Amino acid sequence: MTKLLMRALAGETLPTPPIWMMRQAGRYLPEYRATRAKAGDFLSLCYNPELAAEVTLQPIRRFGFDAAILFADILLVPQALGADLWFVTGEGPRLSTITTEADFAKLGTVDDIHDTLSPIYETVNILSQALPKETALIGFAGAPWTVATYMVAGKGTKDQGPAHMLKDENRDLFVRLIDRITDATIEYLSKQVEAGAETVKIFDSWAGSLRGQDFDDFALEPAKKIIKELKARFPDLPVIAFPREAGDRYIGFAKATGADCVAIDNSVSAEWAAKNVQVDGCVQGNLASSHMVTGGQALVDEAQAITRALRGGPHVFNLGHGITPDADPDNVARMIEAVRSA
Numbered sequence: 001m002t003k004l005l006m007r008a009l010a011g012e013t014l015p016t017p018p019i020w021m022m023r024q025a026g027r028y029l030p031e032y033r034a035t036r037a038k039a040g041d042f043l044s045l046c047y048n049p050e051l052a053a054e055v056t057l058q059p060i061r062r063f064g065f066d067a068a069i070l071f072a073d074i075l076l077v078p079q080a081l082g083a084d085l086w087f088v089t090g091e092g093p094r095l096s097t098i099t100t101e102a103d104f105a106k107l108g109t110v111d112d113i114h115d116t117l118s119p120i121y122e123t124v125n126i127l128s129q130a131l132p133k134e135t136a137l138i139g140f141a142g143a144p145w146t147v148a149t150y151m152v153a154g155k156g157t158k159d160q161g162p163a164h165m166l167k168d169e170n171r172d173l174f175v176r177l178i179d180r181i182t183d184a185t186i187e188y189l190s191k192q193v194e195a196g197a198e199t200v201k202i203f204d205s206w207a208g209s210l211r212g213q214d215f216d217d218f219a220l221e222p223a224k225k226i227i228k229e230l231k232a233r234f235p236d237l238p239v240i241a242f243p244r245e246a247g248d249r250y251i252g253f254a255k256a257t258g259a260d261c262v263a264i265d266n267s268v269s270a271e272w273a274a275k276n277v278q279v280d281g282c283v284q285g286n287l288a289s290s291h292m293v294t295g296g297q298a299l300v301d302e303a304q305a306i307t308r309a310l311r312g313g314p315h316v317f318n319l320g321h322g323i324t325p326d327a328d329p330d331n332v333a334r335m336i337e338a339v340r341s342a
């Protein structure tokens with residue numbers, strides 16, 4: 001019996017799509033909050049293999065999702081490259097910034113990352129043995145552009161201004177930063193696959209702020225390089241790419257990068273994606289996460305409309321972005337029921 005997620009990623013059109021949810025392990029779940037408190041803080045949770053595996057499993061136990069996503073964060077890679085990383089409660093991540101040659105020179109090399117990241121591989125290893133046999137295990141990393149936006153700015157930004165400035169003022173340095181992250185990402189994801197991840201997702205949350213040649217250079221090319229190298233090492237590994245808010249650049253993204261599945265956000269409709277993206281393979285998405293807060297008939301109607309719109313080809317049901325802390329867990333159960341009965 002092949003797992004439902006793996007079948008969809010292989011291009012199979014299924015009567016009912018596999019379902020999982022971005023940030024499915026998270027603050028909307030009381031059991032997550034309890035485990036995080038036990039770990040002490042968010043980063044300690046990420047680096048504690050037993051507890052990170054536990055929070056990964058919580059939404060599987062509660063909801064029976066078809067896939068589990070490793071519990072970690074995209075900002076662990078900058079930390080492994082030598083950036084300082086901490087989280088300010090109520091505000092989000094903070095990092096030491098990379099804006100000059102001197103900052104860049106202080107970064108570690110790709111070979112250094114495993115010292116920091118080995119607990120993550122252990123989490124994957126635990127999960128590969130603990131998950132129900134029908135549940136697929138997804139590894140992940142941030143895409144180089146998105147990771148770079150945090151490394152340059154030292155925090156999350158609305159418009160990714162600092163990264164755009166560095167890219168435009170010192171493209172040579174910016175390219176070397178992107179290359180370093182790209183190479184680290186290849187090694188990081190390879191270790192996750194060796195530890196038991198069955199597919200990997202590359203999160204380019206800020207791809208939508210790149211235009212024209214910049215989109216090609218910093219969203220498309222790094223994804224292509226990562227996927228090419230992963231497939232050379234693991235020929236059967238399916239890869240999910242998420243160039244969030246790429247708009248019309250979603251068209252042809254799978255073909256251009258070699259991704260097996262493209263995840264779409266809420267700025268495009270499922271009907272549009274069926275016509276323009278699903279022609280090249282599997283599509284993942286794209287219920288608005290606000291429905292997980294508001295619930296009701298609108299949630300059921302929209303979940304079923306998306307399921308039906310993408311039913312003519314390979315589809316993985318998901319949200320268009322992560323579930324938010326104010327979501328009601330009961331709405332998650334309602335969503336799953338709506339999709340499976342559509």
Ligand code: 1CP
Nearest residue numbers: 022023024025026042069071072073074092156203205322
């Ligand atoms: O308080 C907490 O418990 C921390 C909240 C939290 C969680 C649950 C953060 C901080 N990261 C995570 C886990 C996480 N992050 C996962 C785990 C698997 C899952 O259940 O989905 C994944 C895949 C991520 C990926 C991630 N981290 C992205 C890409 C996806 C996206 O949401 O766009 C990004 C941009 C981050 C950075 C990050 N980490 C955490 C926060 C609050 C942020 C966003 C910061 C910002 O832009 O201001």
